[in-house]
Amino acid sequence: MMRRFLIIFVVLFSGSAVGADSTTLNGLAAELAAKVREIVAACGSTVLSTWRPHSMICNRRHCRPSEHAMGRAADVAGNPDCIYAHLKGWPGGYSTDYLVMGHVHISYNPHGPEWGVLFVHGGGWSR
Numbered sequence: 001m002m003r004r005f006l007i008i009f010v011v012l013f014s015g016s017a018v019g020a021d022s023t024t025l026n027g028l029a030a031e032l033a034a035k036v037r038e039i040v041a042a043c044g045s046t047v048l049s050t051w052r053p054h055s056m057i058c059n060r061r062h063c064r065p066s067e068h069a070m071g072r073a074a075d076v077a078g079n080p081d082c083i084y085a086h087l088k089g090w091p092g093g094y095s096t097d098y099l100v101m102g103h104v105h106i107s108y109n110p111h112g113p114e115w116g117v118l119f120v121h122g123g124g125w126s127r
């Protein structure tokens with residue numbers, strides 16, 4: 001009885017619980033997984049988070065599903081200069097506020113709002 005309750009709890013909250021973040025490249029868009037693999041190999045960076053079911057991105061006006069919820073984003077930390085060098089020409093989106101967040105958020109979703117966009121976490125969108 002108690003065990004069943006626990007399992008349901010974990011499933012419901014896995015989207016927001018920090019410890020439940022997936023750091024594997026399984027389930028990521030192939031193009032994104034390849035780029036992350038390239039960065040980890042070349043820069044010695046660490047993958048903090050990839051697939052987070054149900055995660056949302058909100059600003060003051062509205063929320064939308066995070067690219068993480070669709071397996072189309074990865075957060076990578078370590079050696080930011082190297083990471084950004086490898087992201088030159090990247091067709092998807094990525095964050096540029098490494099000094100604030102401590103990671104680079106890289107996304108690949110040709111139909112998503114981050115496509116071709118460089119952005120700052122929690123701020124406005126900018127190209």
Ligand SMILES: [Zn+2]
Pocket residue numbers: 068073074075104105106
């Ligand atoms: Zn992210």
